[in-house]
Amino acid sequence: xxxxxxxxxxxxxxxxxxxxxxxxxxxxxxxxxxxxxxxxxxxxxxxxxxxxxxxxxxxxxxxxxxxxxxxxxxxxxxxxxxxxxxxxxxxxxxxxxxxxxxxxxxxxxxxxxxxxxxxxxxxxxxxxxxxxxxxxxxxxxxxxxxxxxxxxxxxxxxxxxxxxxxxxxxxxxxxxxxxxxxxxxxxxxxxxxxxxxxxxxxxxxxxxxxxxxxxxxxxxxxxxxxxxxxxxxxxxxxxxxxxxxxxxxxxxxxxxxxxxxxxxxxxxxxxxxxxxxxxxxxxxxxxxxxxxxxxxxxxxxxxxxxxxxxxxxxxxxxxxxxxxxxxxxxxxx
Numbered sequence: 001x002x003x004x005x006x007x008x009x010x011x012x013x014x015x016x017x018x019x020x021x022x023x024x025x026x027x028x029x030x031x032x033x034x035x036x037x038x039x040x041x042x043x044x045x046x047x048x049x050x051x052x053x054x055x056x057x058x059x060x061x062x063x064x065x066x067x068x069x070x071x072x073x074x075x076x077x078x079x080x081x082x083x084x085x086x087x088x089x090x091x092x093x094x095x096x097x098x099x100x101x102x103x104x105x106x107x108x109x110x111x112x113x114x115x116x117x118x119x120x121x122x123x124x125x126x127x128x129x130x131x132x133x134x135x136x137x138x139x140x141x142x143x144x145x146x147x148x149x150x151x152x153x154x155x156x157x158x159x160x161x162x163x164x165x166x167x168x169x170x171x172x173x174x175x176x177x178x179x180x181x182x183x184x185x186x187x188x189x190x191x192x193x194x195x196x197x198x199x200x201x202x203x204x205x206x207x208x209x210x211x212x213x214x215x216x217x218x219x220x221x222x223x224x225x226x227x228x229x230x231x232x233x234x235x236x237x238x239x240x241x242x243x244x245x246x247x248x249x250x251x252x253x254x255x256x257x258x259x260x261x262x263x264x265x266x267x268x269x270x271x272x273x274x275x276x277x278x279x280x281x282x283x284x285x286x287x288x289x290x291x292x293x294x295x296x297x298x299x300x301x302x303x304x305x306x307x308x309x310x311x312x313x314x315x316x317x318x319x320x321x322x323x324x325x326x327x328x329x330x331x332x333x
Contacts, residue, residue: 001290002129003049006153007142007151008137009111010054010065011087013273013314019095022103028104028125033089033314035134035167038216038274040302041315042281044073049287053124053151055080055114062086062110072315078124083110087140094243100272104171112141119147121154129288130191132280138181139172152188161288165193166202178202184216186228190285191255193280195235199224214251214259221253231255234283234298234306236276244269244311250279250302252294260294262302265327269309277306278316282323300324 013033018023040050041319052074056062058081065086066076094100106112125131131151138145154160164185168178179202186192192244199205199220208216221233232254239247249264288299303326308316 001046001048003051003127004040004043004052004284004288005051005128006036006040007053007131007133007148008034009050009087009109009140010034010037010056010069010108011089011106012061012065013089013091014015015091015093019093022090022092022101024082024154028090031313032065035165035275035277036132036135037069037074038277038315039132039281039284040074041069041072041317042278042308043285045317046281046285046320048285050144051075051078051124051128053078054229055082055110055118057081057083057086057110059084072317075262078119080118083113085109087111087274092143096242096244099243102171106140109140111144114143114147116147116150119150121151123154125158125160128155128158129156130163130284132163132165134165134167135178135182136167136169136172136190138185139169139178149185149188152185156188161190162188163193163280163284163287164189166195167193167276167333168197168198168202171329175201179204181208186230189228190231191284192228192233193235193276193283194224194233195237196220196318198235212260217251218253218257218259218294222257224255225253225255234279234301236279236302240257243272248275248302248306250298250305252283252298254294255267258294260298262298264304265306267309271312271314272309273312275305275308277314279305281286281316285320304328 014028040052044050087109090103092101150172200207234252238248247266250262252260282301
């Protein structure tokens, strides 16, 4: 299997039990999260060697975060220790017609103090096939953004694939700020996770006339791929029936200019967080395997995302076999 590096912030997640609101709870359930950490864990469980690069505080919360990653087979040898704070986010689960709610408390975290001089990309990238990052890392601070650009440049020098998920968070930065950063980073990207709204709002492309139209998608994304020399684009399409009832499908556009579409799954949500990270991990898993077809690759990725919605916590704690069997309702004995 492949060696995959991810770089980003790890956070502590606090959530009221059940469907309690933050205002009414007297206790919080704790878990660790973060887009790139979620992706690393998922890829590790899919059989890959994964390395998570971040900066964590030199106290027990940092220790606990490292233990969490190691529990699922993620290498932590390149995690930097320092600073005083682990970023926190509070999540209130949505149900029925009530939407979910996220509150960030991540300012001045250890990760925002990371410096590119603290990292040895020569050692980190030894034997690596791909690095994965997201727009969240670009948004949280100037220093993480500088390190992210440095990581991509170092990866390209070594012929290592670069995977990037737009993963825009309006609570972290503005559309204009994100647009500038995305335009600068895309020339380094081989595999991009970005949907129609991303291409329109951040890159200035004209919106397709028809939604979910493969011909319109082909015109839009082949132009984007040509402009930035991206090899592959993949994204999900979600229909929200209620906060706890969604449908999900996915599209990909390959370097040949062909558009692929997965099947559609309707499912009840146990935990909404991390679905995009699970999709990215599932697609990367297939993208690095030249023996499978694009149809198989995309179908596996969307099933991985659906699976993640049925698991409590941020990371997709599922194996290849479990994801492939999604939708088979008989109990396996």
